Amino acid sequence: MIGFAFSALNEGMLFAILALGVFISFRILHFPDLTVDGSYPLGAAVAASLIARNTDPITATLAALLIGGIAGLFTGVLHTKLKIAPLLSGILSMICLYSINLRIMGKPNISLSPYLGHKTLITYLKKISLPLPTYCIILLFFVAVVIISKVLIDLFFHTEIGLAIRATGDNELMIRSQGVNTDITKLIGLSLSNALVALSGALYAQYQGFSDIGMGIGMIVAGLASVITGQALIPAKKLGMMSFAVITGAIVYRAVLAAALKWGYNFGFKPTDLKLITGLLVIIILSFPVLRSKFKLKILQKKIG
Amino acid sequence: MVKIENLTKIFFRGTVNENIAIKNIDLHVPAQDFITIVGSNGAGKTTLLNLISGRFLPDVGNIKINEYDVTNLPDYERAKFVGRIFQNPLEGTAASLTIEENLAIAYLKGKRKGLHLAVTRRRRKEFRERLSELGLNLENRLQDRVGLLSGGQRQALAIFMAILTHPQLLLLDEHTANLDPKTAQKILSLTDKIIEENQLTTLMVTHNMEQALQFGTRTIMMHEGEIILDISGKKREKLTVNDLLDMFFQIKKEKLTEDKLLL
Numbered sequence: 424m425i426g427f428a429f430s431a432l433n434e435g436m437l438f439a440i441l442a443l444g445v446f447i448s449f450r451i452l453h454f455p456d457l458t459v460d461g462s463y464p465l466g467a468a469v470a471a472s473l474i475a476r477n478t479d480p481i482t483a484t485l486a487a488l489l490i491g492g493i494a495g496l497f498t499g500v501l502h503t504k505l506k507i508a509p510l511l512s513g514i515l516s517m518i519c520l521y522s523i524n525l526r527i528m529g530k531p532n533i534s535l536s537p538y539l540g541h542k543t544l545i546t547y548l549k550k551i552s553l554p555l556p557t558y559c560i561i562l563l564f565f566v567a568v569v570i571i572s573k574v575l576i577d578l579f580f581h582t583e584i585g586l587a588i589r590a591t592g593d594n595e596l597m598i599r600s601q602g603v604n605t606d607i608t609k610l611i612g613l614s615l616s617n618a619l620v621a622l623s624g625a626l627y628a629q630y631q632g633f634s635d636i637g638m639g640i641g642m643i644v645a646g647l648a649s650v651i652t653g654q655a656l657i658p659a660k661k662l663g664m665m666s667f668a669v670i671t672g673a674i675v676y677r678a679v680l681a682a683a684l685k686w687g688y689n690f691g692f693k694p695t696d697l698k699l700i701t702g703l704l705v706i707i708i709l710s711f712p713v714l715r716s717k718f719k720l721k722i723l724q725k726k727i728g
Numbered sequence: 729m730v731k732i733e734n735l736t737k738i739f740f741r742g743t744v745n746e747n748i749a750i751k752n753i754d755l756h757v758p759a760q761d762f763i764t765i766v767g768s769n770g771a772g773k774t775t776l777l778n779l780i781s782g783r784f785l786p787d788v789g790n791i792k793i794n795e796y797d798v799t800n801l802p803d804y805e806r807a808k809f810v811g812r813i814f815q816n817p818l819e820g821t822a823a824s825l826t827i828e829e830n831l832a833i834a835y836l837k838g839k840r841k842g843l844h845l846a847v848t849r850r851r852r853k854e855f856r857e858r859l860s861e862l863g864l865n866l867e868n869r870l871q872d873r874v875g876l877l878s879g880g881q882r883q884a885l886a887i888f889m890a891i892l893t894h895p896q897l898l899l900l901d902e903h904t905a906n907l908d909p910k911t912a913q914k915i916l917s918l919t920d921k922i923i924e925e926n927q928l929t930t931l932m933v934t935h936n937m938e939q940a941l942q943f944g945t946r947t948i949m950m951h952e953g954e955i956i957l958d959i960s961g962k963k964r965e966k967l968t969v970n971d972l973l974d975m976f977f978q979i980k981k982e983k984l985t986e987d988k989l990l991l
Contacts, residue, residue: 583832583841586825590833593822596814600781601889602807602837660824660873 429558431681435674437563437627439650442673443572443666444619446644450665451580452592452612454502457513457643459620461520462494464639466621468524471634472531480544484625491621492519495614502613505607517639524636532635535628543629561630568626569670572619577663579615587611587664620646641698648705649673655711679704729929730757730780730897735789737775737953749775750786751953757897762923762930764940766972767950773933774815776950777899782806794896801904808838811890811928813883813903820886823875827866827885830874831855836888862888862918880911884918891922898923900932916943937969949976 441463448456466487473483494516501512525531535541548560555563579585591608592596601604620642628634653672659665683692683700692700737750750772757763765773771784778784780791782803790799793809814820817924832846852870859867864884866877874882883903890898891977900919904912920943923930934940946960949972956979960969 458764536853566837579843580841583846584835584843586829586846587836587841589829590822590825593824594819596819597803597822599831599835600807600812600820602804603833603841604802604804652842 426442426558427681427685428727429562431678432674433558433562433630434524434627434681435677436569437623437630438645438677439569439670440572441572441620441623441642441646442653442669443569443570443576444616444623445643446650446666446669447576447612447616447619449647449650450592451589452609452616454592454609454613455513456495456613456616457510458494458498458516458613458617459513459639459643459646460639461517461524462491462617462620462639463624464524464634464636465494465520465527466491466624467634467638468533468624468636470528471526471535471628474535474541474543474629475533475539477540480542480547480629484544484622484629487625488618488622491624492614492618494630495617498617499610499613503609515586521636524639528595528634530637531637532633533628534633536632541633543631544626545632556659556660558661565626568622571668572622572681573666576666580662584611586606587705621680624695631666631704641701644701644705645676648708649676651705651708652676676704695724729760729761729794730755731792731795732756732780733790733792735770735776735779735791736787737779737784738787741787744821745778749953750779752789753953753955755948755955757929759929760927761946762928763932763946763948764944765931765933765948765950766935766937766940770952771950772953773950774901775953777812777901777933780897781810781812803962807921809896810899811893811895811897812899813886813890815902815905817879817882817886817906821874821882821889823979824873826871826873827859827877828852828855828870830885830889831870831892834892837893858892859888878911880907883907883915887915887919887922891926891928894926896929898928898930899982900930900937902933905935907920917942937972939970941967941969947972950982951976 441459445459448454469487469490470480470483473486474480498512498516501507501515502509505640507515535543537546542558544564545561548564551558551560580589587598587603588608591603591605591612595605598608624638626639649672650669651672652675653668653670656671656675657664657668659668680701682695684697687696687700732753732755735750735753736748739747739749753776758909765776767773775784779786782798782801782805785800790797792798798806798809822833828847830853835851836846855870856867862884864881866881866885874885887903903919904915907915916939922928930944934943940965946958947964948955949957957975
């Protein structure tokens with residue numbers, strides 16, 4: 424049970440990094456960026472192939488972050504310079520990335536294992552001698568990464584450039600008439616978003632011990648689900664609270680999903696139904712406000728009528 | 729100050745919907761002129777402002793601001809010279825940002841943006857001092873989100889933001905049309921005061937002929953993409969709304985007969 428809770432929490436933390444990336448594109452820039460389904464496995468592919476070639480895992484993870492940023496930049500260029508619609512720009516990047524990820528890995532999946540002599544961040548964490556069980560150290564490390572990402576995001580979006588990016592998502596006409604080139608703010612925002620997504624993928628590959636070409640499928644939905652769940656739980660307006668809500672959302676979402684996977688077989692679900700459960704969960708969360716208002720209306724009508 | 733030569737803008741060029749929005753307009757605006765622009769719907773008033781602000785690029789002609797050719801400059805680069813207020817109060821400010829964050833954006837207009845905090849203690853103090861001159865009590869609500877303000881307050885804030893960095897040219901596009909009459913009057917007098925104090929060169933589009941004559945130093949009337957009337961000085965002082973309407977119908981009739989002759 425403790426093992427289950429810790430793995431759910433670990434995955435929740437990794438999802439939180441992904442969700443923070445999705446939060447930047449969807450909520451701050453108001454840009455529905457589907458690149459995520461490609462940039463998440465991109466991060467995993469870059470980190471895994473580098474680690475499999477005996478690169479230092481910190482370098483490999485940072486390389487994944489950087490290349491994820493470039494993937495976001497590519498989507499941004501499609502939209503700002505070639506005037507392709509946001510949704511289509513993301514889909515195009517995603518489909519291009521599928522082949523690119525295969526090229527990077529050279530095969531559909533890479534296993535990372537200490538028995539093969541691969542050194543991942545997890546291998547390093549396991550060597551740290553603290554009076555704590557290993558799974559606690561790993562969790563603490565992920566928590567630290569999430570907190571650092573959150574603080575840096577909060578700070579960045581209060582700087583002059585960050586503020587211009589937020590205004591771009593809020594009111595493009597206004598920020599252009601205030602002398603800001605919105606092409607550049609969009610490019611920065613998208614690249615930052617996908618850098619975080621790729622970081623999440625890189626960490627996940629090391630945590631799970633493999634990178635797979637199919638691991639990106641539906642990640643955008645998972646990210647969105649986290650963002651929306653967070654918003655439903657903590658309706659915040661201030662940026663710091665909003666990013667906190669996103670992290671909470673990711674952890675809750677992942678916990679619900681883990682529970683569904685663990686006990687779902689009682690209701691006839693199989694592990695292969697994971698994406699179906701994900702989809703249904705998001706539908707329930709999204710329809711929640713509508714259902715709630717309808718339900719309220721009915722109660723009200725009964726009271727009046 | 730602003731020199732517009734032979735300006736033409738055609739929408740949907742080469743299609744059945746082709747629409748000549750601006751027809752060979754020449755306009756010279758000397759510094760500190762406050763021009764009010766009137767005309768019926770579709771006369772090209774807003775398009776003219778959009779061309780000057782760079783939101784649209786013209787098909788023919790050129791625009792100079794202070795002898796500097798801005799014809800092909802994108803809107804965000806022209807923003808250094810031009811302050812603009814929109815008809816819809818929601819368009820001039822960012823609702824999800826606080827008042828001070830909106831002001832910081834305006835404060836940084838035309839400046840290089842970096843990784844410094846946008847709202848510093850010093851800037852906040854300056855915003856508070858300058859906002860208090862508006863007399864709208866906004867200086868005590870710096871950390872409120874702009875979405876919480878009323879339309880009138882948002883429009884006042886937008887005007888304040890537009891002049892914060894002393895633009896050379898102010899463009900007002902029916903900026904009181906969406907407000908209730910009392911607020912509209914307030915915003916208008918505020919605008920007038922700001923324009924006079926800062927000696928701004930201004931173009932103001934309005935549907936209200938009375939306003940067009942009451943404010944400003946010069947009035948132009950547009951019809952079907954052309955400037956059909958341009959009055960200033962003594963002649964304008966004596967003008968009433970009825971005179972203006974008479975002149976409008978007179979010119980319209982003449983134009984109609986001209987067009988008939990051509991056919």
